[in-house]
Amino acid sequence: MTNETWGLVREELIKRVGRTNYATWIEPLKLSHLRNGVARFEVPTSFFGDWVNRNFADHIRAQLNTAGAQVERVEFTVSSRPAAPVAAPTAPAAAPKAKPARTAETEDMPGAPLDARFTFDSFVVGKPNELAHAAARRVAEGGPVTFNPLFLYGGVGLGKTHLMHAIAHELQTRQPHLRVLYLSAEQFMYRFVQALRERQIMDFKELFRSVDVLMVDDVQFIAGKDSTQEEFFHTFNALVDQNKQIVISADRAPGEIKDLEDRIKSRLQCGLVVDLHPTDYELRLGILQQKVEQYRNQYKGLAISGGVLEFLAHRITTNVRVLEGALTRLFAFASLVGREITLELAQDCLADILRASDRKLTIEEIQRKVAEHYNIRLSDMIGPKRVRTIARPRQIAMYLAKQLTPRSLPEIGRRFGGRDHTTIMHGVRKIEELMATDSQLNDDLQMLRRLLQG
Numbered sequence: 001m002t003n004e005t006w007g008l009v010r011e012e013l014i015k016r017v018g019r020t021n022y023a024t025w026i027e028p029l030k031l032s033h034l035r036n037g038v039a040r041f042e043v044p045t046s047f048f049g050d051w052v053n054r055n056f057a058d059h060i061r062a063q064l065n066t067a068g069a070q071v072e073r074v075e076f077t078v079s080s081r082p083a084a085p086v087a088a089p090t091a092p093a094a095a096p097k098a099k100p101a102r103t104a105e106t107e108d109m110p111g112a113p114l115d116a117r118f119t120f121d122s123f124v125v126g127k128p129n130e131l132a133h134a135a136a137r138r139v140a141e142g143g144p145v146t147f148n149p150l151f152l153y154g155g156v157g158l159g160k161t162h163l164m165h166a167i168a169h170e171l172q173t174r175q176p177h178l179r180v181l182y183l184s185a186e187q188f189m190y191r192f193v194q195a196l197r198e199r200q201i202m203d204f205k206e207l208f209r210s211v212d213v214l215m216v217d218d219v220q221f222i223a224g225k226d227s228t229q230e231e232f233f234h235t236f237n238a239l240v241d242q243n244k245q246i247v248i249s250a251d252r253a254p255g256e257i258k259d260l261e262d263r264i265k266s267r268l269q270c271g272l273v274v275d276l277h278p279t280d281y282e283l284r285l286g287i288l289q290q291k292v293e294q295y296r297n298q299y300k301g302l303a304i305s306g307g308v309l310e311f312l313a314h315r316i317t318t319n320v321r322v323l324e325g326a327l328t329r330l331f332a333f334a335s336l337v338g339r340e341i342t343l344e345l346a347q348d349c350l351a352d353i354l355r356a357s358d359r360k361l362t363i364e365e366i367q368r369k370v371a372e373h374y375n376i377r378l379s380d381m382i383g384p385k386r387v388r389t390i391a392r393p394r395q396i397a398m399y400l401a402k403q404l405t406p407r408s409l410p411e412i413g414r415r416f417g418g419r420d421h422t423t424i425m426h427g428v429r430k431i432e433e434l435m436a437t438d439s440q441l442n443d444d445l446q447m448l449r450r451l452l453q454g
């Protein structure tokens with residue numbers, strides 16, 4: 001095959017698998033044989049070959065055929081040449097060519113590249129996520145490691161994955177020599193089990209310990225999975241010891257992840273732990289405005305009446321994914337029927353989403369969640385006991401009832417065992433006062449809010 005043909009195949013492959021996958025998994029391949037319908041490539045390790053075989057062999061074969069090479073089978077054999085060492089962080093551009101992979105980056109779903117839309121540019125920053133965004137930016141600069149790991153957590157659809165992908169994209173642009181490995185904890189486990197089964201554990205360890213930046217999404221997944229935790233712990237330590245950056249995400253704070261070993265929890269807390277708070281109205285509006293800008297190109301000529309975005313930002317408070325989904329549906333529907341997007345159209349077309357978001361939080365739900373959280377009886381919420389271990393959670397429930405429901409103080413009082421509205425007011429004030437100094441209380445409140453608001 002001529003260099004020109006391989007050049008075309010390469011370009012097509014970049015389009016199919018994404019630039020980062022290409023650089024990680026395909027660029028290091030050495031074509032050693034192309035005869036009798038077999039294309040054989042040399043790979044640095046058998047684990048590497050196995051990964052490429054599972055994820056990219058079909059693409060490679062298809063593209064070789066398109067280029068006229070008539071390939072029926074693609075094979076991978078381990079190169080007899082010794083594997084090139086990983087460049088030290090202080091000598092970044094020393095020998096990028098010699099490394100088996102310049103940028104190692106995988107994706108959540110096998111075969112799908114990192115989401116190209118998840119960049120810093122497309123991430124709307126507001127009060128609820130400004131800290132997480134700033135921390136992610138800092139890591140993405142790729143400077144000396146200042147906190148390790150960066151632990152991002154928050155409820156469903158609040159942008160954790162988006163920020164992690166943004167870090168990977170940015171690092172790749174700024175420092176293409178770095179090996180950035182992004183994967184979900186589930187994928188980590190899957191690869192680990194596979195390596196055990198196929199007796200390739202050394203390759204597995206080598207791959208994970210030779211990256212410059214490791215990003216593991218949804219780490220709560222490994223809770224309760226003992227040997228995966230063990231391996232994760234060792235990988236984590238090995239990378240930290242080498243001063244390699246680690247970024248982790250989870251749906252809750254390290255300390256809140258049940259069935260996660262204490263030594264892992266404490267390791268995860270060692271760096272910077274930041275959370276993505278539930279969105280506020282301004283952030284939701286900002287995200288909608290940004291999406292509309294994108295849609296303007298896609299749906300040329302489609303008009304949107306004033307007030308529609310404000311209406312959506314006000315009514316759909318669950319998570320950003322739902323918000324985006326609503327807007328996508330609205331645009332698709334409006335373009336289909338050829339109508340302007342008005343408030344009326346939005347109400348019609350999104351009736352189900354609006355109804356679901358409309359679910360009113362009850363005082364009883366708040367009492368139940370708070371009681372569960374502090375391990376007290378629900379009956380004690382409304383009962384007369386005044387010991388601190390019961391009175392404090394009760395005041396927290398009062399505070400949340402005032403904050404999260406439209407109920408008046410006398411109404412809340414009635415649901416707390418017929419207490420007077422001044423008692424409720426006192427409880428709410430007490431919590432507000434404590435919030436100024438008690439960080440544990442603030443954490444608890446944040447978590448309860450998240451649990452209650454979904």
Ligand SMILES: Nc1ncnc2c1ncn2[C@@H]1O[C@H](COP(=O)(O)OP(=O)(O)OP(=O)(O)O)[C@@H](O)[C@H]1O
Pocket residue numbers: 118122123124125129154155156157158159160161162163251287320321324
């Ligand atoms: N601040 C933001 N600006 C722009 N888009 C956002 C923002 N936050 C979230 N999104 C979008 O919302 C969707 C969900 O975000 P993402 O997948 O990152 O959430 P997540 O926190 O990882 O959720 P999960 O817990 O379900 O994995 C994505 O399409 C993402 O682009």
